Amino acid sequence: MPIKIITTEDGSHSLFDEELNETYHSTRGAKGESVHVFIKEGLEFWRDHNQEQEARILEVGLGTGLNAFLTAQFAGANNQMVHFTSLEPFPIKKEIYEKLNYYESESEKALLMKIHEADWENEVEIFQNFKLLKTATKLEHFSTTTLFNLIYFDAFAPSKQAEVWALANIKKCYSMLASGGVLTTYCAQGKFKRNLSEAGFVVETLQGAMGKKEMVRALKP
Secondary structure (H helix, E strand, O other), X not given: OOEEEEEOOOOOEEEEEOOOOEEOOOOOOHHHHHHHHXXXXXXXXXXXXXXXXOEEEEEEXXXXXXXXXXXXXXXXXXXXXEEEEEEOOOOOOHHHHXXXXXXXXXXXXXXXXXXXXOOEOOEEEEEOOEEEEEEOOOHXXXXXXXXXXXEEEOOOOOOOOHHHHOHHHHHHHHHHEEEEEEEEEOOOOHHHHHHHHHHOOXXXXXEOOOOOOEEEEEEOO
């Protein structure tokens, strides 16, 4: 897969997939987008309402590992136990991930490398408060008995991978969330929001990241 590293406007790296003609993050800021959409409006929001619980998170699209990296940092800083399951049918190669610039210290670099180099298909303890299960599986083929508290829906845009955003997958996400669970995503497409509502979610349209007008958070009652 023809992938190259690009630098976004906040200085953090993203990737450009030449085959899809699509970036992995907002060109306005990869790190800024992930912090806003998945940490602030996802994990922090959920934790404010569920402070005594472990967080079980499903990520649709490991990609550069940025969301996992930021979640692991949050877990460490807030003494929050996180079990993180990430779906990634097309893992990026070592010569790409070892050049990403998300870290500011050797310990942060080691964390990012541990995320990328962790075994696949087995839950691995990255550190005491963060356990990671990476699986090279598409959402439509993923099977689990786990009920998740959060879903980070971070697939490529519906215009590039419409099948991932199909109603059947949205209903599947609803079934995999525990009551009170949260799905969060950068996407605010009208058809997607209608699919969320049809699946049973309560849909919230929020301020988007890095100057983007909108994003979506969906709640399972």
